[in-house]
Amino acid sequence: MNIRPEDKDVGMENFYAAVGSTHTAGNLLAETVKDNLTSGNGLGAKYFGYGTIDRPVRIGVIGTGDEGSVLIGALNPKYAKVVAIADIRPYNIYRAFHGDKSSANARRVRPGLMKVYGYANEAAAREDIAVYQDGYDQLLDNEEVEAVIVALPLHLHAPASIQAMRKGKHVLCEKLMAHSVHECKEMGRVAEETDRLLAVGHQRHYSVLYDNAVALIKKNLIGPIHHIRAQWHRDNLPGNDSWQKPLPTDPAMAKKLVRAKEMLQNAEQEYDTVKAEAKKKITDKKTIALLEKFDRELDAHPKKIASLRNQLTTLKGTEADKRQSISNEIEKLEARLAAVNKTYLKKLGLNPTVARRYNLAALSEQVEILTEQLRDAEITNRVKDYGYRDRHVGGRNVSALEELIRWRLWDRTGGGLMAELGSHQLDAAGIFISSLREDGKKAKPLSVTAVGGRHVFPHDRDIADHVYCQFEYPAPDYDSSTNPEKKIVVSYSSINGNGFGGYGETVLGTKGSLILDREKEVVLLARPKWGKYEATAIAPRGKECTFIDGVSGSPEARLAREALTWPLSRGYTEQIEHLCWAIREREKLASVGKDPKRLSVPLRCDAEVALADAVIALSANLAMQRGEQGENPRIDFKDSWFDIASDETPEGIVPDTNRPEYL
Secondary structure (H helix, E strand, C coil): CCCCCCHHHHHHHHHHHHHHHCCHHHHHHHHHHCCEEEEECHHHHHHHCCCCCCEEEEEEEECCCCHHHHHHCCCCCCCCEEEEEEECCCHHHHHHHHCCCHHHHHHCCCHHHHHHHHCCHHHHHHCCEEEECCCHHHHHCCCCCEEEEEECCCCHHHHHHHHHHHHCCCCECCCCCCCCCHHHHHHHHHHHHHHCCCCCCCCHHHHHHHHHHHHHHHHHCCCCCECCCCCCCCCCCCCCCCCCCCCCCCHHHHHHHHHHHHHHHHHHHHHHHHHHHHHHHCCCCHHHHHHHHHHHHHHHHHHHHHHHHHHHHCCCCCCCCHCCCCHHHHHHHHEEEHHHHHHHHHCCCCHHHHHHHHCCHHHHHHHHHHHHHHHHHHHHCHHHHHHCCCCCCCCCECHHHHHHHCCCCCCCCCCCCHHHHHHHHHHHHHHHHHCCCCCCCCCCCCCCEEEECCCCCCCCCCCCCCCEEEEEEEEEEEEEEECCEEEEEEEEEECCCCCCCEEEEEEECCCCEEEEEEECEEEEEEECCCECCCCCEEECCCCCCEEEECCCCHHHHHHHHCCCCCCCCCHHHHHHHHHHHHHHHHHHHCCCCCCCCCCCCCCCCCCHHHHHHHHHHHHHHHHHHHHHCCCCCCCECCCHHHHHCCCCCCCCCCCCCCCCCHC
């Protein structure tokens, strides 16, 4: 975001003042704050209108890797109860239960089933949750499962989702919808054929921040839109690439575990001695008293945690609320222990490097993580049974196990930057442009021009590591015959090797700009006066709103800040809740003889919406491939590609719901 900090502050104040206004979402936000109606970290049922349910939907999670574990962490136990999980990787099964301990942020977004549902340990969780480590067929045969979350590598989205629907399960499939457009259409057709709900995980449709940004665009607050700029830039470089996950067959991994064990053992042996010697040097009475207090906490809290865990083991599955309460207390004590230990080491006068050497909890977790990652080597000899292959790429051999663990690097198993990252931004751009349409339907682009290449990682993958795209969308007054120039241009870039700017979208109108930064912050700026941005509010002008002079810290802004405090849900929680509500709503409608398809609050990202997102992302990939082959890197979109019933696809493959992998 290339604006001064003081201008950013003004812009954030503008956004809060605008959405807190009674002319936009102020009344709803006030009601939400008053009733204290929250859903996970979001505003949930109250804000999006889908309501609560009388009993949770029984969920099976197929694929518990990075995204599967994020979705587990987003579950609201009042809406969804996980009764089964399936994954062939031992490390992913471990993460599903224990969470991702690789960093503080990873632990926050992937807390694991034990945390979400308050289980004392993995053994207690497995009493309620069936675990399938030999594929997902048995999970789909489990009659207790009502709906599934599919979070497998991209090339398996269609087979798993279609098989699940034919087994009578409703589906939430992680984005991108599928590996190809014909597969997306096959998924949509099977959803209709089986009368199952199919939602796709483009979570921005359930982001309160994005929804409020859309409301301001609808009010014409920033004027007619001509350009949207979006990007996702990352610092990934050789040797430090987030998509190149560690391989359990790499000898360096085993050596790393040996070193970690040695460090832990030495630290355990030395810590008491080092602590005693450091204490002798401390003469300040306040510090001595504080360390004595810390000693008592370090002794008492582990005992308290053990006692609480014992209490958890005695609770039954029906006592979920009590279990969650005890689990929350344990979490607070563990957080306190970590904070006390960090401060303790600092007060002893140990420099940060030495202090890390005696952080026993962190060292112990490092040993645990490495041990579990190395367990993936157990499936080396059977990974080919699940369709993964040994291959030769870029002058080196790629094993079937590496193809599984690093599936995002290969075109056969993934969709590259456009599928994994670009689809987020283009979905957001589509939401903004669609909000300008009077019919409420998703806006379809007219054309895409795209180029890409392997500039940073030329030899270890067959997908581009740099992508640059330009899309043309029809403006509201566009007409191909009479007004062909009325277009909205969306430019997108995703690169590696330089993370400047991070990720987000900038919507540029003739009266102002909306900047959405990392799904966390929204900045609203009017056109500057005399080169300076000013605090503003909004006022109605007919069906539109216009900027007027405002005051920083207005009641409207305070209201919006209270309702939209960070950390704010990115939409995962709300999307899962809505699907669960829809499942129960269908049951109610059917029980009184009404059409179960006529939901009072339709899903916000169904097969039709997700198909459009897939057409956009995958057509960009095709345009890049054309350019690499010396052809024109421009593709003009056809309306038929966006129609589930049409057999036309960008890749030229006719949809067929009877493919062998679907049966």
